[in-house]
Amino acid sequence: MTASVLKAQGTTSGKRGLLRLRPTAAWALAPAAAMLFAFWLLPLAHLILLGGEDRDGSSGYWQVLSSGQYLNSLLQTCVLAIVVTLAALLVGGISGVFLARQRFFGRSALVALLTFPLAFPGVVVGFLVILLAGRQGLFAMLGMQLAGERWIFAYSLTGLFIGYLYFSIPRVILTVMAACESLDRSLEEAAHSLGAGHWRVVCDVIVPGLAPALVSCGAICFATSMGAFGTAFTLGTRLNVTPVAIYNVFTNYANFAVAAALSVVLGALTWAVLLLARRLVKNSGTVL
């Protein structure tokens, strides 16, 4: 009798133990939740509200959305981000597929060299662009030798473009290489068996197969380029991209409302694109 009583007790406390696993798990989330709430959600709400504050007669949002200069910078930032994303996808796509499929001597060294720049901060990339195309850069000296005038393009949007490309290409290469691993080779063989040549197979099978990875990677490249500050800062604060505009407005004019509004608009735009990309990938139905 004692044995069966003990057994019954054991079972119930065991069951309670297993059930208790759920609520305990949620408690483990508390520190992270507290951190995010206190230091991100709350300040973000504050920021959003601040953008609507009246200063100089109109709210920050109104000032941003009605000013040609700010809208221009937003447009320019967007266009730059889109162009960089497309260029990175093209260049990184070609290299990525090549590196994923071919095996040759020095391949892993090449992959490592191509992907290290991923960890470089924007400022360093800006400096590297200056070394390449600045006043005393490689192209300036090259231009002196070949054409008698220095080829300087670091301090313009071209320089920014090169800088953004510099840290976007490695990201695309890494993503494409990973996605290539999970491509179904038998689809390519099937297309070949039906008569398709190499380029046909690339267009009809490989690109659609990589599409989800390319879209989500492209969205991340876009988001990074939209919010990038360090590179533009190093190349000169005259460049009219929104992060620089935010910095200028905040530091030089102390116009918190406009700075807040600009940040919120920039953030909302970025987030919308990320959401759109996620929606596209889900709907495509293709599973990697």
Place this chain on the structure above:
Amino acid sequence: MKRSSLFVMQLLFTLLVCAFMLVPVLLSLMAGLTRNYFQGVSSGLTFDWLIQVWQAYSPTVWLSIQLAVACAVCVCVIGVPAAYALVRMNNRFSRAFEELMVLPVAMPGLASALALLLTYGQFGGFRSSWLFILVGHVLFTLPFLVRPVMAVMQRQHLPTLEEAAASLGAGPIKRFFSVVVPNCRAGILAGVLMVVTLSLGEFNLTWMLHTPMTKTLPVGLADSYASARLEVASAYTLIFLLMIVPLLIALQAISARLSRGESR
């Protein structure tokens, strides 16, 4: 054969891209280590620039290291339990939380920094201490630890292991430290390396949050690019690269080992 000419073209293209990546770095190395940048290596190698940089900017290096280590510790303490919770819960709420956690990374760093400044900037003591920057770093790097750790936990079928431990009498805290954490060591290590690398290089948030007393290495770099000589800036960049590259190598090695482990 047509196939091999395609191979050569693609190889050349990839090498070109590699050159694009590598040449500026080599230029920087050269500038930081040679006496005269314009004469190149023929002017002789020197450590003078490095010494100059160290004398002027060494506090930034120490602060960055301090921040990176503190960030790694904080992110572990906050992130590993969070990963555990998210894997166990596995419902709509946890997925929403994951989205929330990623937002500080997806959104422009400048916006997050601005928000922090405007909300907590008035607390003078907090504002001017390095802890303010630490907060920004933790927010930014948290997902980079939580995600890999979650992935490892799911691969190890952690809930099943835990139920086995519970059936043998282990309570929740004991289970966490004796079963959960030891089995995610590889994921935690990969995540920590990533966090340290990101923290060392973080600029967007840090620039807004720093004060002249709390300058990190990237902030110092930005200063030197604006005001110092090319050679000094290059030497400073070299120091940064020397810190980052070993970390990146370690990271790649660990990720390779992790992915090989799961294919077994």
Place this chain on the structure above:
Amino acid sequence: MTGTTIRLQGCRKAFADGTVAVHDLNLTIEPGETLAILGPSGCGKTTTLRLIAGLESPNAGQIFFDDHDVTRLPIEKRDVGMVFQNYALFPNLDVAGNIVYGLKIRGLSPAERNKRCAELLELVGLQEHGKRSIHELSGGQRQRVALARALAPRPRVLLLDEPLAALDAQLRERLRSELDELLRGLGITSVFVTHDQGEAMALGDRILVMEKGRVAQLATPREIYQQPANAFVASFVGNLNAFPVVERTAQGLRVSGGELPWTGSNLPSTVYCRPEHLRVMAGESHLRGRLVGQFFQGAQSRLLVDVGGAQPLLVDSADNVIHTPGALIGLAVAPQVLFTLNS
């Protein structure tokens, strides 16, 4: 479609790590014939199919379609139709899009493509499914789309890589007979790879049994089953009972458990017979042993009878009597079903 003759001459294929998948293969496949390539994994059957397809190039030897040397031609130039093991349907195209893909490449007009597509949908019994996405299809339907896609451009040769492997047992039976009807109706030369001997015997006009990259036997299903060339083929296709011979007697051969009737003049070292040829007999019998296992399999029962040999004998009995475990069982066998092998 008049059939194409496929001829492999001295083909050899080795892989980069040194393993030789196919040694010196010589094979002629007759026009309109369906050849089944059968063997255990690693025997080289899939490699042989891929050599014929053009997905792999042989290190030595040649491949001919009729009189054309196609050895150097890649698959896209060989005009073959191929059905892959997991079907390899293009997820970004619907059913019709998949079927007409090969026609698009050959430059047929939209009207011609649609007409051909309709023909094929009818052939495989998927008339209303043209516009559907391939994700909505069941396994059997996907297999049919894969078949339709391969047949649309009227290829010279049809190649199938384990076509029914991915389906469950019931479906496999049904599709097996549909496939058989289809192949017979088309009269196209086809080659398929399988590890399922039942499938090979049902669908193949001839079977090529391969072992470790070499031909073990190439013959009709009946010949392979009744006159296996060696011990490997005999044990791979169907089950086998082996009787090591002790000595010759007046009536036949003495073996462990009794005496077998033998009409031949020679004295073999081992004789073999199939499980279905051993009959359970009460009273007079050739062999006697103890029942050590019985398995009810629906249409028949499989008995394991220990006659003192190395392995218990396998007996397939259709009379479905339930025997007591350990009971004495008597077995009889007709002399003409016994056979010998060269290993």
